[in-house]
Amino acid sequence: MSLRVLMLGWELPPFNSGGLGEACFGLARALSKKGVQITFVLPKKLDVHMDFADLIFADVDEVAGNLAGAYTTNDSWSSLFPTNAFPPAQDYIGGALKFAEKMGLLAKRYKGSIDVVHAHDWLTYPAGMVAKRVLNKPLIAHVHATEFDRTGGHNPNPMVYAIEKKGFEIADKVLPVGGFMKDVLIEKYNVDQDKIQVVYNGIDDCRRDLAPVLTAFKELGYKVVLFLGRITLQKGPEYFVRAAKRILDYEPKTIFVVTGSGDMEGYMISEAARLGILDKFIFTGFLRGEERDQIYQAADLYVMPSVSEPFGITALEALVNKTPLLISKQSGVSEILKNALKVDFWDVEEMANKAVAVLKYSALKSDLQTEGQKEVRLYSWAKTADQVINVYNQVVH
Amino acid sequence: MASVCLYFQVHQPMRVKRYRVFDVGWDHDYFNDNTETNLNNKKVLAKVAAKSYLPTNTILLKLLENHPELSLTYSFSGILLEQLEKDFPEILDSFKKLINTGRVEVLSETYYHSLAFFYSRKEFERQVEMHKAKIKRVFGVTPKAFRNTELAYTNELAKWADEKGFTAILAEGWDSFLGWRSPNFVYKPKGTKKIKTLLKNYKLSDDIAFRFSEKSWSQWPLTADKFADWVSRINGNGQVVNLFMDYETFGEHQWEANGIFEFLRQLPTEILKHPDNNFLTVSEAAKAYPAMDEVDVPYIVTWADTERDLSAWVGNAIQTSAISLLYSLEKTILKANDPELTHDWRRLQTSDHFYYMCTKWFSDGDVHKYFNPYESPYDAFISFMNVVSDLKLRIEKKKQPQKSLNKKRKHIETSRNFPNSIGI
Numbered sequence: 001m002s003l004r005v006l007m008l009g010w011e012l013p014p015f016n017s018g019g020l021g022e023a024c025f026g027l028a029r030a031l032s033k034k035g036v037q038i039t040f041v042l043p044k045k046l047d048v049h050m051d052f053a054d055l056i057f058a059d060v061d062e063v064a065g066n067l068a069g070a071y072t073t074n075d076s077w078s079s080l081f082p083t084n085a086f087p088p089a090q091d092y093i094g095g096a097l098k099f100a101e102k103m104g105l106l107a108k109r110y111k112g113s114i115d116v117v118h119a120h121d122w123l124t125y126p127a128g129m130v131a132k133r134v135l136n137k138p139l140i141a142h143v144h145a146t147e148f149d150r151t152g153g154h155n156p157n158p159m160v161y162a163i164e165k166k167g168f169e170i171a172d173k174v175l176p177v178g179g180f181m182k183d184v185l186i187e188k189y190n191v192d193q194d195k196i197q198v199v200y201n202g203i204d205d206c207r208r209d210l211a212p213v214l215t216a217f218k219e220l221g222y223k224v225v226l227f228l229g230r231i232t233l234q235k236g237p238e239y240f241v242r243a244a245k246r247i248l249d250y251e252p253k254t255i256f257v258v259t260g261s262g263d264m265e266g267y268m269i270s271e272a273a274r275l276g277i278l279d280k281f282i283f284t285g286f287l288r289g290e291e292r293d294q295i296y297q298a299a300d301l302y303v304m305p306s307v308s309e310p311f312g313i314t315a316l317e318a319l320v321n322k323t324p325l326l327i328s329k330q331s332g333v334s335e336i337l338k339n340a341l342k343v344d345f346w347d348v349e350e351m352a353n354k355a356v357a358v359l360k361y362s363a364l365k366s367d368l369q370t371e372g373q374k375e376v377r378l379y380s381w382a383k384t385a386d387q388v389i390n391v392y393n394q395v396v397h
Numbered sequence: 398m399a400s401v402c403l404y405f406q407v408h409q410p411m412r413v414k415r416y417r418v419f420d421v422g423w424d425h426d427y428f429n430d431n432t433e434t435n436l437n438n439k440k441v442l443a444k445v446a447a448k449s450y451l452p453t454n455t456i457l458l459k460l461l462e463n464h465p466e467l468s469l470t471y472s473f474s475g476i477l478l479e480q481l482e483k484d485f486p487e488i489l490d491s492f493k494k495l496i497n498t499g500r501v502e503v504l505s506e507t508y509y510h511s512l513a514f515f516y517s518r519k520e521f522e523r524q525v526e527m528h529k530a531k532i533k534r535v536f537g538v539t540p541k542a543f544r545n546t547e548l549a550y551t552n553e554l555a556k557w558a559d560e561k562g563f564t565a566i567l568a569e570g571w572d573s574f575l576g577w578r579s580p581n582f583v584y585k586p587k588g589t590k591k592i593k594t595l596l597k598n599y600k601l602s603d604d605i606a607f608r609f610s611e612k613s614w615s616q617w618p619l620t621a622d623k624f625a626d627w628v629s630r631i632n633g634n635g636q637v638v639n640l641f642m643d644y645e646t647f648g649e650h651q652w653e654a655n656g657i658f659e660f661l662r663q664l665p666t667e668i669l670k671h672p673d674n675n676f677l678t679v680s681e682a683a684k685a686y687p688a689m690d691e692v693d694v695p696y697i698v699t700w701a702d703t704e705r706d707l708s709a710w711v712g713n714a715i716q717t718s719a720i721s722l723l724y725s726l727e728k729t730i731l732k733a734n735d736p737e738l739t740h741d742w743r744r745l746q747t748s749d750h751f752y753y754m755c756t757k758w759f760s761d762g763d764v765h766k767y768f769n770p771y772e773s774p775y776d777a778f779i780s781f782m783n784v785v786s787d788l789k790l791r792i793e794k795k796k797q798p799q800k801s802l803n804k805k806r807k808h809i810e811t812s813r814n815f816p817n818s819i820g821i
Contacts, residue, residue, distance in 0.1 A: 363718035
């Protein structure tokens with residue numbers, strides 16, 4: 001009999017604010033292809049489609065019209081609510097707890113027809129813990145980011161930390177997306193080492209060549225260096241701007257494209273202006289789907305200077321779009337990828353040195369592309385799904 | 398008769414330090430890494446000397462004293478000899494003692510352990526001449542037989558060596574051109590008159606060089622008497638057993654703790670137990686046996702990995718672009734007529750630099766197959782290319798004499814320790 005999984009998520013594409021939604025979607029689809037029956041629960045109604053899974057909405061009451069994005073930090077939450085009308089810290093936590101409350105009712109309907117509960121990140125852990133109790137089934141806590149990653153270690157919210165810690169305690173297995181995060185779980189959350197199994201993310205290799213963009217620049221001989229991700233502390237946007245300054249000293253015909261949005265966007269713009277290089281920057285805002293792939297394909301180099309990056313799915317996205325990679329050694333994906341340039345996020349000089357080499361030597365670009373393409377096929381969601389099924393079988397039997 | 402021909406290659410490259418684009422135009426010392434990493438040439442050589450060269454030399458000198466029948470063959474790259482002269486004279490002395498026994502032959506090769514034969518015949522010949530002069534000066538002998546870098550061999554190379562009067566040339570005894578024939582005979586290269594070729598018995602050589610410590614190997618542990626027995630079985634259907642390997646096999650690739658030195662100590666006694674066995678140097682073997690047949694190698698065959706070709710050195714785009722760029726500088730470098738500049742250019746020709754840029758095992762996760770002092774092949778390429786950019790800049794500056802520039806150069810030159818030890 002096939003495994004029946006109750007999977008709890010917070011967001012799904014196209015209503016995602018980052019990699020979490022993409023990862024949940026990719027994993028759920030690969031699991032279903034392998035015969036796992038998935039009931040996917042989201043906290044509120046969204047116009048999303050999952051033809052491979054049974055999609056359920058818990059209909060959590062909305063707070064201020066919107067649920068907070070999965071990556072919201074205490075600070076950015078405060079900026080959403082300029083008055084003290086809402087006690088900030090509690091509202092997104094409130095959403096997570098409300099989800100848990102609804103789950104208590106919802107889960108009863110699934111008694112006897114679920115084998116495993118699988119929860120993605122802290123916002124769904126309260127709901128996951130409730131489901132485990134009601135159904136009396138094992139709980140898998142998947143960790144895409146911890147509060148330490150989201151805040152860069154600065155001022156982690158104690159309530160979020162408490163929810164995460166409780167979730168890891170109650171869970172039967174904890175699945176971080178990288179080895180570095182495994183260490184964080186052991187050191188900061190005291191998680192039992194034997195309970196942890198690292199499961200790297202995957203990607204489905206199905207990108208085709210798209211119509212070229214940024215052609216006006218390309219025709220003038222400009223090279224394109226891309227930053228793509230949420231513009232937040234965690235992603236290291238300041239290091240990208242400082243490296244850009246150094247790169248331009250050597251390769252003046254370079255355009256820096258910034259795709260994404262976030263609370264440090266203003267800082268990034270003013271920093272580029274202060275360094276006198278704002279004219280070399282293009283800010284596209286958040287892109288998804290084909291537009292996003294077009295930007296990858298236009299880039300001569302994708303730089304991911306993350307300060308802390310549990311996995312870094314964008315690195316794999318870049319590879320399937322044949323974009324050479326320069327990634328920080330502080331990312332989970334750098335633990336597995338070999339055909340990428342790597343650098344410590346703070347080493348702006350080395351970041352510039354490597355970027356200049358890619359822009360200058362076409363052989364380097366082409367080998368990173370061809371070898372990267374070969375390598376990325378090893379990291380399919382199908383492979384990740386096999387590892388997850390293996391974990392399911394451990395806890396079910 | 399089974400004549401055992403033991404040949405050892407002794408070489409350490411001058412690795413390029415981490416060299417950034419910001420260093421171009423300022424820093425002309427490419428090889429002076431002084432970190433704790435394996436880019437520190439002196440540190441690496443100190444380790445290899447202590448673990449391998451010194452103990453192996455001591456053992457072999459003793460064996461030569463105790464067994465008058467024993468003879469050996471070595472080849473040394475010129476850049477290894479330079480490094481030994483500069484920092485490890487006592488190691489060089491221990492090699493000299495071996496050669497002074499008169500029963501150790503030294504082979505000819507390129508001074509810089511380069512692949513120049515395939516990129517510039519003239520440059521190749523210059524490096525062979527430099528090497529010959531160096532060997533004469535250091536060891537007082539003149540090589541009679543030739544081996545090319547990485548044992549890279551073709552008909553063309555054999556013809557060249559024949560015309561230059563070499564009596565023998567080494568090659569891999571590879572099935573692709575041997576077919577059903579055995580490597581345990583002496584052959585005549587196609588299109589040559591006098592020269593003979595000695596072919597490496599890769600099975601028996603690799604039993605020592607690669608498989609000795611491999612516990613999953615069905616023949617582990619390998620003992621000297623077992624190995625001597627395999628050698629003796631060749632009597633009746635072969636004449637020479639060519640055991641060619643890196644000298645670092647002893648103590649560095651195969652560790653003392655796994656018994657490699659004990660194996661070596663017992664090997665001559667065990668081999669000589671069979672009355673029909675003996676030891677010969679490369680030239681002695683070529684003289685002792687007639688060529689059994691002709692070998693035809695129109696393409697390049699090397700002693701490396703399962704492909705036995707040059708793909709480990711020039712198999713991808715970064716490798717080919719780097720080596721082409723380097724050799725494209727030949728004319729302008731030589732025209733500049735600056736010994737220091739030329740020496741730097743040549744040290745960059747050492748095949749190891751291109752090997753470090755190899756990506757072919759990288760993707761399969763089989764990175765343990767080769768040793769790389771850089772974090773990745775791409776890092777090796779970036780430092781190398783930045784260094785070549787600096788070299789190009791130095792050529793440019795040399796072309797247009799500027800006063801202020803000369804002043805600066807002088808300052809740099811006096812502050813560095815340029816060895817006279819090229820000594821040629």
